[in-house]
Amino acid sequence: MTVNGESRSATIEDRGLLVDPVRSELHLTGTHVGCRNGDRGACTVRVDGWIAKSCLVRTPAVDGPGITTFEGMAPDGRLGDVQQAFWDADTFQCGLCFVIEDLLESTPDPS
Amino acid sequence: MTRQLIEAEHVVDLKDLGLAGIRRVDGAVEIGARATYSEVLGSPLLREDLPLLPRTADGVTGGRQLTLQATLVGAACLGFPSADVPGALAALDAQVRIEGPDGGRTIGITDFLVDAYTIDLQPGEFVRSLRFAPPPSGGRCKVKHSSGSWPFATAGAVRVVVRAAQAVPVIVPVDAADDPAELTNRVTAAIAVPWSAVPASGKYRAEISPVVARRAAGELVGG
Numbered sequence: 001m002t003v004n005g006e007s008r009s010a011t012i013e014d015r016g017l018l019v020d021p022v023r024s025e026l027h028l029t030g031t032h033v034g035c036r037n038g039d040r041g042a043c044t045v046r047v048d049g050w051i052a053k054s055c056l057v058r059t060p061a062v063d064g065p066g067i068t069t070f071e072g073m074a075p076d077g078r079l080g081d082v083q084q085a086f087w088d089a090d091t092f093q094c095g096l097c098f099v100i101e102d103l104l105e106s107t108p109d110p111s
Numbered sequence: 112m113t114r115q116l117i118e119a120e121h122v123v124d125l126k127d128l129g130l131a132g133i134r135r136v137d138g139a140v141e142i143g144a145r146a147t148y149s150e151v152l153g154s155p156l157l158r159e160d161l162p163l164l165p166r167t168a169d170g171v172t173g174g175r176q177l178t179l180q181a182t183l184v185g186a187a188c189l190g191f192p193s194a195d196v197p198g199a200l201a202a203l204d205a206q207v208r209i210e211g212p213d214g215g216r217t218i219g220i221t222d223f224l225v226d227a228y229t230i231d232l233q234p235g236e237f238v239r240s241l242r243f244a245p246p247p248s249g250g251r252c253k254v255k256h257s258s259g260s261w262p263f264a265t266a267g268a269v270r271v272v273v274r275a276a277q278a279v280p281v282i283v284p285v286d287a288a289d290d291p292a293e294l295t296n297r298v299t300a301a302i303a304v305p306w307s308a309v310p311a312s313g314k315y316r317a318e319i320s321p322v323v324a325r326r327a328a329g330e331l332v333g334g
Contacts, residue, residue, distance in 0.1 A: 015122050039173065
């Protein structure tokens, strides 16, 4: 699959959850395992263009353009604009930077 | 499956079966099994014909990641008494279209919801869509102590449907001329077996149900 713009290979379980190979096979550990229940958001990734909680996505169901993880939001090891804004404001609650980025794509001036 | 609560020999991805979309069919509104909460929220057809559904979807917790993936049909199939969706579907008299090895069948939502976490779906069957005849109007009231918690009792009206008070939605007919005491008696009588779960006892749910039912009915009459 294409991960953060690069073609990557991983061994997956046929009914496993996306969050597991992202961390254990691809070693993209910015994606965290929180509740495995969809309640949190620390496992958020962009799947085929949509933001999703990777603990609610079965890996074989990802057959589109690919996924973007937190690492993909931060090219060259730098924070993305939204991530930097979160850092500057001492915010927490992992996953919201994806949500804000998604909001700004559809609503550039939400206020 | 994730928590080993259910076992399945085969898991079939239904996403390419054409189950998406919200459309008008023969005067009714049909919502495909893969139509997400985000599609429900953004549907001009539902805002016009079935506004209770966007209102219900607007209260779903979990963020945009969840509303882009989760569906009305998924919530109906879970059969969780505290969830908003089963009650909203009961309020709107949804018809559940099911496909299976023996062909298709359609049943009413109140027959589909058998008990807490139990639905009328046989091995090999799946829900294709929900179908609705547009109702005239509706009100809604929900009691929930924080945005992240499950509601203890929620009511939607043309008739009042109280959910989270027993295992399946409680449906009570409402007339604009009803006085509050009459509606209270009717709701109390309709809750045969109050549903208890960790967040609230059945006794508490049963006691507040007439209150939320009156508020929902008041919104209906007032609106």
